[in-house]
Amino acid sequence: MTIMLSELGGKEIINLNDGQRLGIIADSDIVVDKKSGKIVTLLVPERKLQFKFFGENFDIEIPWNTIKKIGNDMIIVEL
Numbered sequence: 393m394t395i396m397l398s399e400l401g402g403k404e405i406i407n408l409n410d411g412q413r414l415g416i417i418a419d420s421d422i423v424v425d426k427k428s429g430k431i432v433t434l435l436v437p438e439r440k441l442q443f444k445f446f447g448e449n450f451d452i453e454i455p456w457n458t459i460k461k462i463g464n465d466m467i468i469v470e471l
Contacts, residue, residue, distance in 0.1 A: 395462060397422075405436060408460055408470045414452055417467065421451075431456045 405414040415436035423433040434454040454469055461468040 400462070400467070403462070404466045405434070405454065406466050406468055408468050414454070414469070 401416075401418040403417050405417065405420075406412070407414055417434070419437055421435040422431055423435065424430065425432050433456060435451040436454060437451055454471065458469045458471055459467060460470050
């Protein structure tokens with residue numbers, strides 16, 4: 393199955409284990425392996441914080457292999 397990056401933009405990321413809403417793909421950064429070109433990790437900004445302090449990282453790291461299902465409106469991950 394092929395999924396275009398533009399199709400992922402508005403999808404919400406949900407944790408299968410506790411139902412927690414982790415964020416939206418459009419707000420996330422994607423880490424790509426330079427050698428293979430494959431997506432390794434999604435970096436989702438922590439929604440609870442209104443701002444970041446300089447040098448502090450509040451992102452949730454979601455390994456690509458934890459994605460269980462990509463649906464019409466959401467992406468289900470198992471963390």
